[in-house]
Amino acid sequence: MTSLLQNLGMGFQTIAGVVPVVLILLGVCIGILGGAIPGISPSMAVALLLPITYTMSPTMAIVMLTGIYIGANYGGSITAVAINTPGTPSAAVTAFDGYPLVKLGRSGEAMGVSLWASVTGGIIGALILIFFSVPLSRAALKFWPSEYFALCLMGLTTVATLGGKNWQKALAACLFGLLLNTMGMDPVFSVKRFTFGVNRLYDGIKMVPVLIGLFALGEVLHNLEHYDPNAPGTDKLANYKMPGFSYYWKLRWSMIRAGLIGCIIGIFPGAGGTIASFLAYDAEKRLSKHPEEFGKGAPAGVAAAEASNSGSVGGAMVPMLTLGIPGSSTAAVLLSALMIHNLNPGAELFIREPGLVYGLFASMFVANALMALVGFFGSKLWVRVGGIPKTILYPLIFAFSILGSYSISRSLFDVGTCLVFGLIGWMFKKYDYPASPVVLGLVLGRLMELNFSQTLMVSGVAGFYTRPLTVTLFAISLLCLVYPVISARRRARKQRRE
Amino acid sequence: MIERLSAWLTGLGYQWILLGAVLLLGVLLALFRASPRIRPVTGQLMVLSGMCVVTLIFYLLTFSLRVSKMAADSGCTARTIPRLWCFLMLLASAAAFVSILKKENRPDSAFGRWRLALGVAVGSIFSVVMFQFMGYYLSSAVFLVTVMWAMRERRWTYLVLTPVCWVAFTYLIFDRLLYIHLPMGALFSGR
Numbered sequence: 001m002t003s004l005l006q007n008l009g010m011g012f013q014t015i016a017g018v019v020p021v022v023l024i025l026l027g028v029c030i031g032i033l034g035g036a037i038p039g040i041s042p043s044m045a046v047a048l049l050l051p052i053t054y055t056m057s058p059t060m061a062i063v064m065l066t067g068i069y070i071g072a073n074y075g076g077s078i079t080a081v082a083i084n085t086p087g088t089p090s091a092a093v094t095a096f097d098g099y100p101l102v103k104l105g106r107s108g109e110a111m112g113v114s115l116w117a118s119v120t121g122g123i124i125g126a127l128i129l130i131f132f133s134v135p136l137s138r139a140a141l142k143f144w145p146s147e148y149f150a151l152c153l154m155g156l157t158t159v160a161t162l163g164g165k166n167w168q169k170a171l172a173a174c175l176f177g178l179l180l181n182t183m184g185m186d187p188v189f190s191v192k193r194f195t196f197g198v199n200r201l202y203d204g205i206k207m208v209p210v211l212i213g214l215f216a217l218g219e220v221l222h223n224l225e226h227y228d229p230n231a232p233g234t235d236k237l238a239n240y241k242m243p244g245f246s247y248y249w250k251l252r253w254s255m256i257r258a259g260l261i262g263c264i265i266g267i268f269p270g271a272g273g274t275i276a277s278f279l280a281y282d283a284e285k286r287l288s289k290h291p292e293e294f295g296k297g298a299p300a301g302v303a304a305a306e307a308s309n310s311g312s313v314g315g316a317m318v319p320m321l322t323l324g325i326p327g328s329s330t331a332a333v334l335l336s337a338l339m340i341h342n343l344n345p346g347a348e349l350f351i352r353e354p355g356l357v358y359g360l361f362a363s364m365f366v367a368n369a370l371m372a373l374v375g376f377f378g379s380k381l382w383v384r385v386g387g388i389p390k391t392i393l394y395p396l397i398f399a400f401s402i403l404g405s406y407s408i409s410r411s412l413f414d415v416g417t418c419l420v421f422g423l424i425g426w427m428f429k430k431y432d433y434p435a436s437p438v439v440l441g442l443v444l445g446r447l448m449e450l451n452f453s454q455t456l457m458v459s460g461v462a463g464f465y466t467r468p469l470t471v472t473l474f475a476i477s478l479l480c481l482v483y484p485v486i487s488a489r490r491r492a493r494k495q496r497r498e
Numbered sequence: 499m500i501e502r503l504s505a506w507l508t509g510l511g512y513q514w515i516l517l518g519a520v521l522l523l524g525v526l527l528a529l530f531r532a533s534p535r536i537r538p539v540t541g542q543l544m545v546l547s548g549m550c551v552v553t554l555i556f557y558l559l560t561f562s563l564r565v566s567k568m569a570a571d572s573g574c575t576a577r578t579i580p581r582l583w584c585f586l587m588l589l590a591s592a593a594a595f596v597s598i599l600k601k602e603n604r605p606d607s608a609f610g611r612w613r614l615a616l617g618v619a620v621g622s623i624f625s626v627v628m629f630q631f632m633g634y635y636l637s638s639a640v641f642l643v644t645v646m647w648a649m650r651e652r653r654w655t656y657l658v659l660t661p662v663c664w665v666a667f668t669y670l671i672f673d674r675l676l677y678i679h680l681p682m683g684a685l686f687s688g689r
Binding site: 037168169171172173175176178180182186188189190192193194196197198219220221222224225226227229326334363389390391392394395396398399402403406408410415416419422423426427430431432433448449452455457458460461 | 511512514515517541542545546548551552553556559563564566569572573574575576579580583584587590591593594597604606607609610611612614615618621622623625626629630634635638641642645646649650651656660664668671672676678679680
């Protein structure tokens with residue numbers, strides 16, 4: 001413990017100076033900007049800036065890129081909250097309650113909770129990375145495919161809470177998402193599936209155009225349908241003011257829980273921040289005394305989504321640094337950055353390059369502190385978009401969505417996908433079908449299929465019921481799925497009796 | 499029989515499959531509208547039917563998916579998971595169908611200014627098609643002005659400044675900073 005703290009002190013010494021702090025600040029600012037622009041994912045933002053780090057020292061390069069990673073994960077939430085356009089897939093969950101809060105005129109709360117939950121989650125992730133990286137990464141590697149499958153199934157049970165009263169519709173929407181996910185190359189046998197002769201579908205449906213379409217375009221089309229040119233303008237957003245410390249203090253347990261969930265899920269390679277956000281949001285809704293407020297503007301929902309999303313950054317770094325296995329696509333880019341600088345991740349890295357490793361750990365605290373500053377002053381600017389006249393805002397969201405979906409792979413096909421899902425999102429919203437289960441299905445589908453197939457190939461059907469951990473996870477999933485249905489029926493019966 | 503149908507479906511272009519799906523949905527719409535009991539929830543049932551039609555197409559197509567001997571021996575092929583989701587979708591749809599018919603959900607809300615919304619969606623498709631001819635910048639500027647005009651914006655400062663600022667923003671951020679070159683179109687690239 002003492003040596004750990006000594007090393008951490010050395011890490012802070014490494015990054016103490018104007019140049020490292022400026023580089024971290026630059027990274028955070030670029031990350032926030034990249035994350036806020038739909039179509040620029042955290043991994044893309046890190047990859048785009050990777051070439052400019054070639055001439056830097058390895059430590060400076062890694063701390064700057066980590067700053068981008070941290071900033072981008074938060075940046076995605078800004079547009080999710082302000083205009084219901086998630087900048088990153090993981091920010092989709094933030095939009096569930098962030099945007100309704102803005103619509104209720106509580107934009108300061110939405111932005112504030114999103115920012116401070118991100119910072120809290122990021123710090124929790126960094127602490128876990130520092131203190132538990134080695135044992136946690138070993139434990140995660142002991143997970144078998146059947147356990148991964150059961151973990152994904154647990155993620156799917158969030159449908160039961162996402163759907164609320166419309167759980168049947170939510171379940172159908174989720175399965176629709178899972179089915180759409182089977183398009184493209186089969187992940188195990190490389191068989192072309194449901195591509196309809198379209199080469200662009202070989203990689204399946206891309207996530208970001210779907211997200212932008214379902215959430216941003218769906219919302220705008222719905223608003224256009226109910227657009228009244230003579231309606232008076234709103235000044236709800238003009239009164240933007242972030243709440244005081246006591247407001248966030250009330251949400252401390254939500255942030256801590258979600259940060260921990262995010263970090264733990266982030267450790268599992270391939271799981272990532274999006275799954276973490278869904279799981280943390282679901283857990284928070286289940287634990288809440290007012291679950292009915294979720295989806296309508298619950299600050300705890302924003303806190304859970306953002307804290308888990310940021311917590312997953314530290315989690316994704318655990319296997320990357322200790323085993324050389326990236327926990328997320330952005331961690332994979334960071335891994336390649338390490339290799340470009342002739343550094344091999346693993347236990348040896350901690351011995352050979354302690355300055356770099358502990359400098360990186362220290363930089364995560366600095367990056368989160370700088371993010372708090374940049375977010376505090378910057379979000380006031382962002383949230384003003386809500387005050388823009390609708391005649392400008394709606395066309396701009398449309399243009400932003402088209403641009404965002406185009407810029408991912410410079411493909412008009414992605415723009416088409418975005419528009420199709422925009423129409424689907426509009427119909428879903430109009431007829432009370434929740435869109436988030438479709439995203440959940442798309443997020444979990446591939447991982448589920450891969451692990452389902454691997455389990456069957458390795459140990460047959462027995463693989464699903466012979467390992468105690470798998471069975472436990474299945475039992476929890478079943479409980480999570482059945483409990484809300486039973487409790488809703490009980491409530492209805494009680495109401496009828498009364 | 500079903501394999502033959504699947505092979506025939508696989509051989510069809512996506513346009514024909516899409517047309518078939520639209521026709522099938524049209525028939526279902528007519529059936530739903532004909533029943534006074536179902537009419538108030540037609541929209542909800544049509545969304546569900548749309549998902550079910552996609553499921554049906556996917557299910558039929560699974561019969562044409564290639565199965566290697568190794569996959570068959572392992573008990574899991576490329577067909578397994580899509581079929582599992584199709585089967586579960588059948589159950590979920592049945593549950594949703596019953597729930598909608600039992601009027602556990604609200605009746606469909608009436609359409610508002612749907613022509614404006616649909617017009618903007620179609621306009622955006624047209625704008626995307628025009629990328630190849632007019633280029634991104636001009637096409638998006640025209641799109642912005644058109645939508646603003648359709649939304650009854652008449653202040654000329656807004657109508658001019660919004661597309662100009664948008665074009666400047668996209669050029670500076672995407673083209674100059676991120677090196678994401680947006681289409682210039684045949685009009686400006688001389689092709």
